[in-house]
Amino acid sequence: MIEPRTSIHANPPATVETEIAALGRWFHNLHLPGGTQTAPDHPLGDFPAYKWKHLSAHIPQDLTGWSVLDIGCNAGFYSFELAKRGARVTAIDSDPHYLAQAKWAAKQYDLEGRITFRKMQVYDLARVKETFDLVLFMGVFYHLRYPMLALDLVVQRVSRMMVFQTLTLPGKEVVEDTDGLDFNNRQRMLEPGWPKMAFIERAFAGDPTNWWVPNHACVEAMLRASGMQVMKALGHEMYLCAPDPDHPSVVHTWNADELLSATGTNRHRGRL
């Protein structure tokens, strides 16, 4: 019997380029070991490498022995940079499309052994007990309908440092004294530096998953209220933070019940 001839074009061998195309669309422009990039025409430029330039020097070069949690890891850019410095990384994202990219890219960098990927919502951290030396909570906050709930959950997983990044409103003004207004005096809340967030009912920049955009004062106030101290506001809407033992979150003082109920982790198991 004569075997049908297989065209040499029937199953061309997968190249890095064809695999990148099959895994698209990419949000992270990864520079892969062979020099190929995953999103060289990114509308934001070489993203997020240009952001990393502002952050890189503030994170220890040697992360041997450090544990890292990368929340909303996307295709894994930051996880890879931190794993290259020796950290053991847990990378979570709610979107399987991005996790598939990240798992594939981890193989290209030969970093699979250092990074654990999990499909998880940030709110699932309510059931995680482990803490991490470094937590990255970057580019996720404004995508959340329940942002303060998420922040309260995230900071409880931080043992040393957190990097927080969000889309923000224009302006750097800060009204520091927000205490003690009386009921009929709300005019001051309209001042530019009063902590506030804009709510997006529909889409922003064509993306219906954007919900809240805080101003700079609000970011700092929310971080403080969640028990963090802002060590440094870095460029590009990034904040380097550490737990503030002198000002713990109200979650640890008078308001734990609200968080437990909001996350379904209280003792009332649906019985009235």
Ligand SMILES: C[S@@+](CC[C@H](N)C(=O)[O-])C[C@H]1O[C@@H](n2cnc3c(N)ncnc32)[C@H](O)[C@@H]1O
């Ligand atoms: C704008 S990208 C930011 C990616 C990366 N952290 C960065 O800063 O470049 C937002 C990422 O967060 C993920 N994400 C959105 N909502 C999430 C949620 N509720 N829990 C976990 N990940 C979420 C998205 O799938 C996406 O990968």
